[in-house]
Amino acid sequence: MNTAVLEIAGLNRFFGGLPAVQNVTLKVEAGERRLLLGPNGAGKTTLFNLIAGDLKPSSGTISLFGRDVTKLRTDQRTQCGVARTYQIITLFAKQTLAHNVVLSLLGLRKRRWNPFADLGAETALWERAREVLALVGLGHAADRPVLETSYGERRRLEIAMALAQDPKILLLDEPLAGLSADERFEVQRLLERIPRDVTIVMIEHDMDVALAFADRITVLQRGQIVVEGTRAEVVADPKTREVYLGH
Amino acid sequence: MKPSLLWVAAFGAVLILLPQVIGSAYYVNLCSQILIAAILASSLNILVGFGGLTSLGHAAYAGTAAYFTVYLSAHAGFGYLAGAVMAVAGTTAMALLFGLLALRASGLGFLMITLALGQILWGIAYRWVSLTGGDNGLGGFTRPQPFGIDLADPAAFYYFALVVFGLALFAIHRFMHSPFGQSLQGTRDQPRRMSALGYNVRSIQLLSFVYAGFWGAVAGLLYAYYHQFVSPHVLHLTTSAETLLMVIAGGAGTLFGPVVGAALVVILKNVASAYIARWMMLLGAVFVAIVLFMPDGLVPGVSRLFRRFRNTRRTAMKNTEPDAAALPPTLGKRSA
Numbered sequence: 338m339n340t341a342v343l344e345i346a347g348l349n350r351f352f353g354g355l356p357a358v359q360n361v362t363l364k365v366e367a368g369e370r371r372l373l374l375g376p377n378g379a380g381k382t383t384l385f386n387l388i389a390g391d392l393k394p395s396s397g398t399i400s401l402f403g404r405d406v407t408k409l410r411t412d413q414r415t416q417c418g419v420a421r422t423y424q425i426i427t428l429f430a431k432q433t434l435a436h437n438v439v440l441s442l443l444g445l446r447k448r449r450w451n452p453f454a455d456l457g458a459e460t461a462l463w464e465r466a467r468e469v470l471a472l473v474g475l476g477h478a479a480d481r482p483v484l485e486t487s488y489g490e491r492r493r494l495e496i497a498m499a500l501a502q503d504p505k506i507l508l509l510d511e512p513l514a515g516l517s518a519d520e521r522f523e524v525q526r527l528l529e530r531i532p533r534d535v536t537i538v539m540i541e542h543d544m545d546v547a548l549a550f551a552d553r554i555t556v557l558q559r560g561q562i563v564v565e566g567t568r569a570e571v572v573a574d575p576k577t578r579e580v581y582l583g584h
Numbered sequence: 585m586k587p588s589l590l591w592v593a594a595f596g597a598v599l600i601l602l603p604q605v606i607g608s609a610y611y612v613n614l615c616s617q618i619l620i621a622a623i624l625a626s627s628l629n630i631l632v633g634f635g636g637l638t639s640l641g642h643a644a645y646a647g648t649a650a651y652f653t654v655y656l657s658a659h660a661g662f663g664y665l666a667g668a669v670m671a672v673a674g675t676t677a678m679a680l681l682f683g684l685l686a687l688r689a690s691g692l693g694f695l696m697i698t699l700a701l702g703q704i705l706w707g708i709a710y711r712w713v714s715l716t717g718g719d720n721g722l723g724g725f726t727r728p729q730p731f732g733i734d735l736a737d738p739a740a741f742y743y744f745a746l747v748v749f750g751l752a753l754f755a756i757h758r759f760m761h762s763p764f765g766q767s768l769q770g771t772r773d774q775p776r777r778m779s780a781l782g783y784n785v786r787s788i789q790l791l792s793f794v795y796a797g798f799w800g801a802v803a804g805l806l807y808a809y810y811h812q813f814v815s816p817h818v819l820h821l822t823t824s825a826e827t828l829l830m831v832i833a834g835g836a837g838t839l840f841g842p843v844v845g846a847a848l849v850v851i852l853k854n855v856a857s858a859y860i861a862r863w864m865m866l867l868g869a870v871f872v873a874i875v876l877f878m879p880d881g882l883v884p885g886v887s888r889l890f891r892r893f894r895n896t897r898r899t900a901m902k903n904t905e906p907d908a909a910a911l912p913p914t915l916g917k918r919s920a
Contacts, residue, residue, distance in 0.1 A: 440781060
């Protein structure tokens, strides 16, 4: 149980001369729920993009499940067991919800290279997609195109696509952003139901939900880690107040 | 599913009966030209329509295969079959090399590299006179006689082209709905999401590039058989541009769009040019009209008109208010 799922050492990323992530060293244990906090522009999403592989670090290393993945592409890291959601919704808009989840399921299967078979006839994939959609409360909307769904439904589809891959580590980038109070409650219940063999790193601004959910919290400011510890430690730390409220 | 299958059967029957109905060798030959152009446009559609990769150098594959097969069979002493196999294999290998180069860029950069590579081949065909015959081209080539059927007969050649066309369209139809084809369409719409889902976007694009090159080579083979001659014209930029025009005018990303586009361009080119000297202007005007009124192409545009017509008739017949569920949704803005 005491193995680090995600280990980041001395990570830097500069955009031109601007440091977006500076000397970040971080360790997330298996099954942990880690919350990343920080004001806008603190480098949280950049850190996610570095972990997922969308960005290459200027220096430093990233290890997943005890393996150095710094040089691996995004899709290779996904094959290792990383899944993520996007802050800005990134879906296949003209396709149905079920099709979106099927693409997610197909991504980890060798069959994705088959140019002759009929994807529509892969009944096992479509059935599994419907199961996953039912899990996030979208079972009734499986055959609707994404264009005809509400914002809240799209947020849940983002999560469904990540969960469909049975990831070992899940990166959630503001899963509650833009949701109504009812929808927040639903997504919160959904996140609580995710089994503990999935490690979760989450960026979220909704403090009520986020603090209740997290085991440990990392506070970032200007690309650097300011405070890190358990929920109680971080909330009690005067530096947290400083970051959020100024002096 | 059923009505569309009926349409395909009807379409196939018309194509099979066409030479009997037309009779005139000139028009049968025109139909053969349309089929060849349709195969080339359909192969480009793999890149443009399904992959979102706009290439302005697709004549390269048809042209190279045409040169190869004429050279190998008529000048290097290989048989028709060996020449054809080597031409297609060699051209497909070239597509792999070109794909590796062009896919280093995306968007406009990709387009420019495909254009440049195409121009290099045109330059070679034009300048390397000892090998290609330069501007005079390579001739001395006759149509093959598979299983004793003489393809010199226009109707026989038409059926030969029709069989290859049917195979190509069937393969591309399967490709379109296959896991791999759907992955390619995913990389067109959301490349970043696709790599986060575990897809290797570059490899998917490269393999599709090679596949498009393969069918382009097959079209080039037919081109060489049809004309029994090959000159730098086939490698010229205008051939690439015309092919792209066929795809866009007919409807990129649809199965039949490039076929309709090919028919439109070839007919305009051959029929209209008999009456109007400036037929290019007519082609331009038709293209502008299509872009204005049916921006996603003729096939999607006409099918939308057809659907709208049917819906209004149905509601008029029922004489009731439209079902609330059928109304366009007000919720959910377009995602970025």
